[in-house]
């Protein structure tokens with residue numbers, strides 16, 4: 418009886434673990450505001466931010482901004498996955514293609530997507546297309562490289578067994594190469610989703626008039642720091658949610674096998 | 680005419696196989712002493728004939744080229760000189776008639792046992808027949824009820840059994856096994872040995888089996904070939920006619936064993 422109680426207690430305290438740091442940060446934040454060391458227009462209180470969050474939610478503006486941002490991320494992300502994964506598979510399996518394209522990709526990859534903003538605006542005008550293009554760029558190169566290295570690191574035995582049993586080229590790609598590289602592809606998808614969410618906010622501050630990035634920029638221009646911080650909180654929460662979703666994907670049987678191999 | 684021919688010519692002919700590698704490691708392994716870009720002769724003019732239905736065992740010290748030779752016979756690697764024919768056809772690439780069970784795990788870890796078996800059962804076109812055959816073969820190796828398990832959920836011995844079942848269901852004419860039970864514990868290894876003998880009696884196939892365990896070779900082999908250390912030549916090529924189960928302590932086998940140890944320069948170890 419007592420032991421069972423202790424067990425429940427331990428479970429409850431483990432559940433609380435992730436929240437302690439957040440609670441302490443909010444308390445510290447509130448304390449700083451109380452001392453009055455920083456004026457309210459440069460650091461709004463937690464209560465003011467909660468109030469701002471409520472206003473943005475009830476006016477429907479927050480929802481619209483979130484949808485706009487997610488819409489652009491989704492398009493850019495899927496376009497990148499649809500092109501980068503096949504390209505990575507081809508680069509991983511055909512050494513000539515890999516040797517030809519790898520230097521170009523390695524050269525383009527470290528250029529921040531934000532550096533492309535001027536060109537994106539000239540090429541695609543104002544609105545969704547340049548933002549989607551930037552998301553596409555930020556995801557395309559890492560996704561290609563993750564897929565390629567996933568294919569390149571397939572154990573040669575797996576390929577030999579497929580050749581031994583006489584699998585056709587199509588079967589070899591669909592039943593062996595793609596599933597064998599899937600764990601690394603999914604890792605790539607998780608990493609790039611984080612990057613995409615990072616980039617969209619910056620892109621929206623320049624290229625468009627909607628979305629969470631624009632919401633923050635607009636709030637700053639009207640000196641509503643409570644809205645600025647409220648926007649930041651929402652960005653953080655959605656980022657966290659997206660990552661949790663991707664973690665779920667990593668636990669699927671088709672993906673988790675690689676971690677269970679001894 | 681055809682029958683006479685196949686009786687005269689052995690099923691598998693290994694004719695003067697030589698394999699050389701160019702050393703690509705800049706830091707060579709200590710016992711080798713080969714320098715970068717030096718040519719290393721691993722197999723030196725290997726000639727062996729293997730009759731149809733033989734349980735053939737290849738023994739030799741580690742690193743002497745046993746795996747290399749078997750890979751060449753199965754068509755996964757090409758020799759520097761010489762050629763291999765199986766049923767009169769020169770081997771240039773792998774074939775579903777010659778199934779290889781590799782030294783390391785070859786089950787696909789993202790497929791269940793049943794799905795792995797489907798890779799081996801490709802030749803059975805009708806899906807109902809295929810499912811029945813898979814069931815039968817899994818039952819034969821004692822894995823009934825594990826169809827929907829993933830390889831990581833099985834023990835080492837069970838994984839090997841599943842892999843053997845996947846090879847057998849392809850009904851190969853030749854089955855290659857490269858130290859298949861090396862990683863298993865002693866008791867499991869003895870059991871798997873016996874099961875391989877049973878499978879050999881049951882299916883009309885030739886088995887080419889690598890082991891570094893001389894006793895294992897004497898226990899199960901119809902023909903035992905001993906390779907020396909690099910550059911490897913055939914040191915001994917013996918035919919064994921003793922029926923199974925064999926007593927490894929019998930005078931004949933004990934004498935052979937001494938001879939093999941002697942040929943491998945291990946007589947001081949006895």
Ligand SMILES: Nc1ncnc2c1ncn2[C@@H]1O[C@H](COP(=O)(O)OP(=O)(O)O)[C@@H](O)[C@H]1O
Nearest residue numbers: 700701702721740741742743744745746747748
């Ligand atoms: N690709 C390669 N390049 C250079 N040397 C190799 C290569 N593959 C194998 N070897 C060498 O050939 C020798 C025989 O290897 P292997 O056939 O695996 O031996 P065994 O199976 O008898 O232990 C080893 O000494 C190894 O270092």
Ligand SMILES: [Mg+2]
Nearest residue numbers: 745746782857
């Ligand atoms: Mg070997």
